[in-house]
Amino acid sequence: MWRLIRITVLSLTLFAVAALTWVDRERTTDWDNTLWIGIFPINADGRPETARYIAGLERSRLGAIEGFFAREARRHGIALERPVHVELFPEVRQLPPRLPADAGPLQSIAWSLAMRYYTWKHAGGTLADIRVFVLYHDPGRTLAVPHSLGLQKGLMGVVYAYAERRMDGMNSIVIAHEVMHTLGATDKYDPETNLPQFPDGYARPDAPRRHPQAAAELMAGRRPLSETEAEMPDSLRDVVVGDRTAAEIRWLTPPR
Secondary structure (H helix, E strand, O other), rough: OOHHHHHHHHHHHHHHHHHHHHHHHHHHHHOOOOOEEEEEEEEEOHHHHHHHHHHOHHHHOOOOOHHHHHHHHHHHOOEEEEEEEEEEEOOOOOOOOOOOOOOHHHHHHHHHHHHHHHHHHHOOOOOOOOOEEEEEEOOOOOOOOOOOOEEOOEEEEEEEEEOOOOHHHHHHHHHHHHHHOOOOOOOOOOOOOOOEEEOOOOOOOHHHOOOOOOOEOOOOOOEEOOOOOOOOOHHHEEEOOOHHHHHOOOOOOOOO
């Protein structure tokens, strides 16, 4: 009997999550109103250098994300003048739950529910449509960070970034990438090599010369230099939203 009750409760919970996901999908990709993206900084390593960086953060330093979405939405025919508004919220003191690299289906479900509770606890009272928790690290002590995540279920993201002003541009690229995931966009790079996939991972797949590309496609993350080389741009100025990605977030009719 207790086993049946547990299964019933879990099934109802998953059904409710699926229903809310559908509602969120319809609401955030009709592009009738400006989406609010909430940025919640976190000192991930406890370093004083990281604390100083977060203390000096200002909303204006995230403005490149707004400008990028406005530019690319307009290029794809969206009439909304300001597709997104980025708001900087106070620092969150608690780290989010961590998804194990080898997590199975049940662990992933449990983590997703724990992440939803964490988001409700730390960002539930805000006006943000999409909540992005940015875990900053001192680049002098941390050379590599875990893979960032953007979840369409719950409209939330976990971004691992560097607490260094000269890296603000790259941090903005990662934030924009994960925001796109919350809207339904998929990755456009080979997970084995991290190289952009042709043609959807190329900014100009129809260019007379395929390499080098002048810009990077956002969901590919890197600018192809050759068949075997690619580099991450310094800022969103050198990034575009390709047609496939635009279709996934309902900026375009899906290409045939």
